[in-house]
Structures are given as C-alpha cells and as structure tokens.
Amino acid sequence: AINAQRINDTLQLSCQWGATPDGGMNRLALNDDDALVRRWYIEECVKVGCDVTVDAMGNIFAVRPGKQQGPPIAMGSHLDTQPTGGRYDGILGCLAALEVLRACHEAGYETKHPLAAIVWTNEEGARFIPSMLGSAVWAGVRSLEFGQSRVDEAGVSVREELERHRFLGVTASSHEAIPLKAHFELHIEQGPILDAAAHPVAVVTGVQAFRWFEIKVQGRGSHAGTTPMHLRHNPLTAFCQMALSAEQLAVQFGGLATIGRVGSLATQSTNCIIDDIVFHLDIRHHDDDKLDQLEAAIRESFAKIAAETLGVRLASWEALTGSQAVKFDPFAVDCVRNACKPYPKEEIISGAGHDSVNTSKRCPTAMIFIRCKDGVSHHPSEFSTREDIAIGGSVLLDAVCRYDSA
C-alpha cells in the first residue's frame, strides 16, 4: 500500500527546485532546476533497487526487476513545468511512480514483470516547442534529429542542454531499444469536471485532438498622432477581431481555441501603430473531423478579416505541432476502472495532451486523473489535496498490479 504521508511530502520536497515565491513553479525543461530534480529523482530510484537508463532525448527509465525478464510495466510522466506553472502537473505522476516503487521495495513485493518509473523530457512545450517531445521521439512520432535540434527563444538547443547537464544518454531513444509492456500515467485533471462533480478520481479513456499554429498578421507601422483612423494599416485591429472570432467559432463547434502568446517581430512603441502581430493559436476537439471543421472555419474567418482590414494581410500560417484524438487501450483502461472501484469516479476524455498520447501508439496505455482545485492548471494556484494525491497513488499501484497479474 501507498504511504500517504510520504507521497505528499516527497512531492513537495521535489518542488524545492524551481519553486517561485507565489507558491508555483518555474522549472522549464532542461534548465538548471530541471537538471537538479532529475539527478535527485534518479538517486531516489536507485535507492529502491532500480537500474537507470537515460536515452538520447534525456528520457529517464528507472527499472525495478520483476520475477520475469522482458519489457517493464511503466509509470511515466514529466518533471518540467510551465514558466508560471504549478506543483502537480506532471510532477504528481513522477512522484507517484516513485512512491509505488518505494512501497513495493519496502514490502519486498516482487511483481511478475519489471516495473519502470519514467521521466519524459520536455512535456510542456513551454521552453522547446512542440510539447510531449521526449515521448514523441521514443514513439517514433518525431525523429531524434528533430527532437535534439529544437531550440528555445534564446536559440539554445535540446542537444546542447542535454550535453551541458550530462543527460545525453547513449541508449537510442526508441520504443524498439527500450520497449514497454504498458504505460500508466497518473495526472491532475487540469480541468473542472472532477471538482464540479466532487469526485476525487477519474478513469481517462482517451485524449482529445489538438493543433498549434504560429500566425503572422502584417500591417504597416505609422504615427499614432498623425494617421487618421480610416487610413491606418493596423494589424492589431485585425488581430483583435481574429481572436474574438476564433473564440466564437470554438464555442460554435464545441471545441476550444486559445491564443496563449502574442507579440511582434518589430519593437513596439507607445506612439506607433504596430507593424506586425505574431501569435500562437491552440485549437482542440474530442473529434478529429470536428477539429478539421473548426480549423477550416477559423482559416476562412481570419482570411476574411484580413481582407476587410485596410493594408493588412495574413503573412504566414505555420503548423507547429498537433495530435489526433486518442483512445486508450481497453484492457489497461479496465485495470484503472477496477482500481478506481472504491472511490466515486468519473470517466473523462483528457483535454490536455500527455506523454501517454505518444506511448499509446507503441504499448497499451491508460491514465488516471485526480481532482484539482477549481480545475485550474498551468498557474501557480494549481492545487490538489493530500487525500486526493494518496487516492491517486493507490489507484496507480492497484492498476499496475492488476495489469501485472493478468
């Protein structure tokens, strides 16, 4: 059984690296704090009898032997955070995996299959775009070359950071070099469903589809005091209409549309009409076809707005990343469902992308969600109770044991 005190205390302990004064976290992938928490995590896994492999993307695989040889049943998530993130997103999954290993070790419990705790590199996509990068390379969704060559805003690459921190493993980052028997991931819901239902835990049956775009609207800067309103080539006017239109269309199609980054390539100045606007658009839907329709409607609307705004054009529209809707493995989901039996629960399709999206392409995969306060995530106020965290850890342990003994 899970030690409720220990799982919570160790989770908070692990947040010493990257903590912010507002109670949140800023531990961008492969920064110094991320490197420190990874080293600490490896040491803790070694203490409970694990062999640790780091692959060429810096993904960490800590494997505890079972009675049989062969691929391990894995419990994976991520330790990186958003720049203004919380203490639970990803961190919970990795720390719960460690707790399962500790509990087995303490009880001298030998599983049939080996067990693995996995830390996937750069899940958030906040420092290096795209998100879920380490698991994507492992799953063959992205090439190693693509993964290692991603750069942050300062131009520093994943490979450079892996080398600097000595996390550039010699083992190939691939599902062939490092096969998994199954992948279970415990995560906070990051949404409002469990909180509204007052249920602690959910069986996650799949993940919705999403796409990211970088869009540039080009106008022409000029003087704020001398350019009459009707002669302006103002990209901000078009951008504002686009943002509101994308939100309306998302509601209309039953999906989501978010603009999370907005800026200019040119320097801005108080008395200058802005020259260009560059922004990121994130759209999501449970249904692949409906996401196609939403994207088409947004493209049509943006083109129309640009055409109707004097001297403004849609200068570029680049697809950054995306993923189809995913349905998790029925048997792995059943293991979670049975493990959830003791608790009031929901069945949820995840709104957020997770490393499990990638693992699901290569091994039976399922996820567990626990409730988070007000459904808030990617924010310093992100919070889950000690009780819910203990329930999540217990469900993870139980689901893994069910899969192991099947």
Add this chain to the structure above:
Amino acid sequence: AINAQRINDTLQLSCQWGATPDGGMNRLALNDDDALVRRWYIEECVKVGCDVTVDAMGNIFAVRPGKQQGPPIAMGSHLDTQPTGGRYDGILGCLAALEVLRACHEAGYETKHPLAAIVWTNEEGARFIPSMLGSAVWAGVRSLEFGQSRVDEAGVSVREELERHRFLGVTASSHEAIPLKAHFELHIEQGPILDAAAHPVAVVTGVQAFRWFEIKVQGRGSHAGTTPMHLRHNPLTAFCQMALSAEQLAVQFGGLATIGRVGSLATQSTNCIIDDIVFHLDIRHHDDDKLDQLEAAIRESFAKIAAETLGVRLASWEALTGSQAVKFDPFAVDCVRNACKPYPKEEIISGAGHDSVNTSKRCPTAMIFIRCKDGVSHHPSEFSTREDIAIGGSVLLDAVCRYDSA
C-alpha cells in the same frame, strides 16, 4: 540661400549613426549612436562660428552671435528616433538648422539677433517615457529631477546616460537660464494631408492635445486544453473588445486612439490562457473638451467590458503623460506663412507632439511641415524628397530672417 545639395547630403550623412539595414533608423535617445551624432553635430556648429552650451538635460544650444546681444532666435528639433523609425522625423529639423547656420556663415550674413540651433533630448519618448522630455524640463513643464530620473526598460536612467556620454551639462536646463527670443521648427508632416493635396509645405498653426495611459487587465491563466470556453477568465478576450471599442469611439468623437504596446507581466506560453495584459493607450484630439469626452467614453466602455468578462478586471489605469491643445504665436506663424508664399501650401494643426509644444509656453513659436510620402512616419519607409527638403530649409531660413528683421 540654402544649398539644396548640402542640406540633403548632410542629412543622409548624419544617418550613418543608427542606420538599420531596411533603410530606416534605430537611434534611441542617449544610446551610443545618439551620442555620436550629437558630438558630430556640435563640431559642425562650432565650424560655423557657434558657441555651444549643453544643459543639465543634455539639450544642445549652438548659438551664432548676431549684431545685438540677447536671447537667440532658435531653430530646434531632435536627433533621437523610434526603434523602427525613419531618417527625417526630427533629424530634418536639426539638419535644416545647421544648413541655415552654414548658409549665413558662408554669406557672411549678420543677423540682428543671435541665431541658435537646438537639439532637444529624448523627443520621441520611445526609450524614456514621456516624449518631448528635454524641452519639457527647459520649459518648466517637468522638473529636472523628474527628467533625469526617467528610466528605460532596462532600468537605466537619463542621468546615467548623460553622465556616461559626458552630456550632463553644468548649465541649468531652464528657459530662465537659457532664454529664447523665438523657436522655429521644421518637421516632416508625418501625416497624409500634404501628400494628398500634392503640396510641398504647410504652415503649422498649432498642435492637437494628447494623453498616454498604461492599462492593466487582469484575468487568470489556466490550461488551454482543459478549461471550457465558458469558464475562462481570459484577459485577452476583454482586451480585444477594448481595443476595438477604443478605435470605434475615436472615430465617433473625431479623434484618434492607438494601442502601440501590448504585453504581459507574466510569461506567455502557447498552451496557457494569458494571465494579464498590459498595454499603452494613446488618445488625441484637436479640441481639449472633446478629448475629455473621448477619454470618459473609453473609460466607461473599458469598465463595462471588464465587468462583463468572467473573472477579468481592470487592475490599473495610469496616466503616463499628455498635453493640452496648443495654438502657436500669431506673429511667428505669420513669418512662416509669408515665407511659404512662393509654394502651394496648406495650414495644418499638427497631429504629433513636438518640442515646439513646450517652447510655445515660453517664447513665440511656430512650425513648418514638409510633405512625406504616403503620410508614413515612425516607420523605416518614411521619406521626403530632396526638393521638398530644400523647400523646407528655404522656408525656415526665410521665416527666421523675417522674425529677425521685424
């Protein structure tokens, strides 16, 4: 008479400091390039027999003696530019003043009153807010302490930069220590009126009123993939409505409204709803009362939008700077009007603020505009022809001589 070749060549020569590859200028106030062009300018003035005084705001007064003692008739403007500015805004006025001094020197022409060329510090307000700072301190509109303590985005102060470049003069920056008999300023129109009328030159009768504000809209960041559209606290949604509303109200009241800077205090991330939006609003009107009404209407509209957007509030609204509408001195304007006689001309109220707004409070002031292509300014494509520049220089010389001999 003006040397048409020389005024144009010298203007382009002076743009070697701060030129950008796109043909524009980036010579922010008191940066290294601004210091270099100022030193060069002083040397050129000394060559034609000027005594140079630098005041405690770094304003440069190059005075050529006349037959009589007493305050000089000044020709002033600025050498600093926007970060993505052009080669004419401000620069033309300073270089035309130098050409007038050169022409008088060459001809051995002795004016009754001394003549002065003035370079005012930080007119643009792009590096140090507010704009027209050096002339504001000279005019007593702002205190010396206020002027020297302005900081740029990196926290560097005007005083530090003046010291670093040895431009912190010992003479007090004040209209009492350095009185002027009159102030004439030649400038590009920066707007579309002359270009549309196909006239080279305009008599400027005054300057419209303007106000700058810094406004913060606070929402709450959360996850782009999990937060339903109807539960978002998205400040961007409110901001977009505010921007569009401000533009509509400006049209309705016959004024201008521009948002030239927009960003966040929190770091942005593609899959996070933005936490806060901070932006600058610039509003202008020819009529002080109408500007009051426009401001009141915008305040009401923004408050309503914030109140109607879930979880979003107008967190702050700070006045940064502003100026009342200005009417220039009738006699000085008449000197310009008579000097413009040979050319097809317009009478214009300036849309942009100028150092002449401040000098007009302390001495008779008037301005001359020349045409610029498509009315574009504060942009690398800003352009005035060699012919129009020569006309502007001739009008400046003639207006100053008319004032001098009155």
